[in-house]
Amino acid sequence: xxxxxxxxxxxxxxxxxxxxxxxxxxxxxxxxxxxxxxxxxxxxxxxxxxxxxxxxxxxxxxxxxxxxxxxxxxxx
Amino acid sequence: xxxxxxxxxxxxxxxxxxxxxxxxxxxxxxxxxxxxxxxxxxxxxxxxxxxxxxxxxxxxxxxxxxxxxxxxxxxxxxxxxxxxxxxxxxxxxxxxxxxxxxxxxxxxxxxxxxxxxxxxxxxxxxxxxxxxxxxxxxxxxxxxxxxxxxxxxxxxxxxxxxxxxxxxxxxxxxxxxxxxxxxxxxxxxxxxxxxxxxxxxxxxxxxxxxxxxxxxxxxxxxxxxxxxxxxxxxxxxxxx
Numbered sequence: 001x002x003x004x005x006x007x008x009x010x011x012x013x014x015x016x017x018x019x020x021x022x023x024x025x026x027x028x029x030x031x032x033x034x035x036x037x038x039x040x041x042x043x044x045x046x047x048x049x050x051x052x053x054x055x056x057x058x059x060x061x062x063x064x065x066x067x068x069x070x071x072x073x074x075x076x
Numbered sequence: 077x078x079x080x081x082x083x084x085x086x087x088x089x090x091x092x093x094x095x096x097x098x099x100x101x102x103x104x105x106x107x108x109x110x111x112x113x114x115x116x117x118x119x120x121x122x123x124x125x126x127x128x129x130x131x132x133x134x135x136x137x138x139x140x141x142x143x144x145x146x147x148x149x150x151x152x153x154x155x156x157x158x159x160x161x162x163x164x165x166x167x168x169x170x171x172x173x174x175x176x177x178x179x180x181x182x183x184x185x186x187x188x189x190x191x192x193x194x195x196x197x198x199x200x201x202x203x204x205x206x207x208x209x210x211x212x213x214x215x216x217x218x219x220x221x222x223x224x225x226x227x228x229x230x231x232x233x234x235x236x237x238x239x240x241x242x243x244x245x246x247x248x249x250x251x252x253x254x255x256x257x258x259x260x261x262x263x264x265x266x267x268x269x270x271x272x273x274x275x276x277x278x279x280x281x282x283x284x285x286x287x288x289x290x291x292x293x294x295x296x297x298x299x300x301x302x303x304x305x306x307x308x309x310x311x312x313x314x315x316x
Contacts, residue, residue: 014107035109038217045210046109049116 016064017043021056029060079241080190080250081137086152086234086285087178088128093157094175095121096296100160101167113210117171120203127196134192145301148291154230155288160296169223172211172266177231179204180253180261187252188245212266228270232259234285237277 014036020029032051037043040061047061099118105111132138143150156174161167182200185193235258236242246254253261263269279287291297 036107037109037213039213041209042109042213045113045206045213048206049113050109052116 014038017047017061018064018067019047019051019059019061021051021054021059023054023056025057029058032059034064035061078135078137078139079245081132081135081139082152082283083181083241083245083285084128084131084135084185084193085139087181088125088132089152090154090157090174090178090234091121091128092125092300093151093153093292093296094170094178095119095123095125096300097157097161097170098167101164104164105167106164113206114167117175117207117210120207121175124200124203127200131192131196135190148294148297149284149289151292151297152284153292154234154286155290156227156230158290158292160293163220163223165219166223168211168214168219169227171207172215173224173227173231173262175204175207175211176265177234177258177262179208180258180265181235181251183261184246184251184253184258189249208265215266225271225273229273229275230286231262232270232273233275233280233287235259236282236285237280240277240280241282 015038017035017037018031019033019035021032022029035043035046035050037046040063043061043063047059051059095118097118098114098121102111102115102118105114132140141150154174156166156170161170179201182197182204186197186201188194232255235255238255240255242251242258243254245251246257259270276287281287292300
C-alpha cells in the first residue's frame, strides 16, 4: 500500500494504519505491515485478519498520521 | 434429542454455513482488506463449527441422523444461508447481526453450567471480537433496510419463543441467558434496538429454529457432502 493513500467509503475517509507485533516478551514490538481502513474498529479487524498467520503474543495498530517523524532517511 | 444438543447442533450448522457464505465473498468484497477479512472470518467460523460438532458426543446425545447425508432440509441452519448472498449488504447484516447473535448464544453457553461448553467454546469469544468489530463498523456505514430486518427477524426467531427450549435451558442453568436476555444482549452489543417485528411462533420449527421452510442450495449441499469433487475428477475415475 502506498503511504498516504486515501479512498472514499460510505462512512468517510479511509486512512493507513501501521501494524506492530511481537512473538515473545523479550523482543520489542516491530512493524509487520499496514492496513487501510476508515476507522479504528475496522483497522483492528483487518490487521488481525491480514497478519494473524504467525503466533504473535501481542499486536497493536497505530494511525500512520498520529506518528510524529523526527527525521527520515537522508535527513539526519 | 436433548434440547441442549439440538441447540449446539444448530449453532454448529449455522456457523458452518456462515463460514461458507463469508468465504464466497473472499474475492468480491469492497477492498482487499475486506476480502482478507471475509476469508479469515470464514475460516474462523468453519473452525468453530468443527469444535461445536465435537461437543455433541461429550454432551451424550448426538442428534445427527443419516438424513443429513441426503436431505439439505435436515440441517439446522437459518433461511438467511439457504442461498448465496447477492449483495454486500447481506454480508454486512449477517456479519453484524447473525454472527453476533451466535456469539451471544455462545456467551450464554460459556457462562452456563455445562462444563464441556464452558471450556471448549471460550476461545471462540476472543476470535469473534474481530468479527464484531468488522460487522459493527460496516453496519455504521449504512446498508439497506431489507437484509437488516431479515437478519434481526431470524436472529430473534433463532433465540427461540418466550417459553421454549432456551427458556427451559436458562431456567435449569445450562444457559446463562434466556430468549429475552439474549435479545437484550444482542441489542446492547449492537447499540441499537431490533426493528418492530411481528413474530409467528406457530410455524416455528424447534429443530431447525426457523419459521420458514426451505433448505440450502443444491451446490452448497453437494460441496458439504463432498459430491462436488466428482465434477473435478478426470473422466472415468468416479464411481456411480
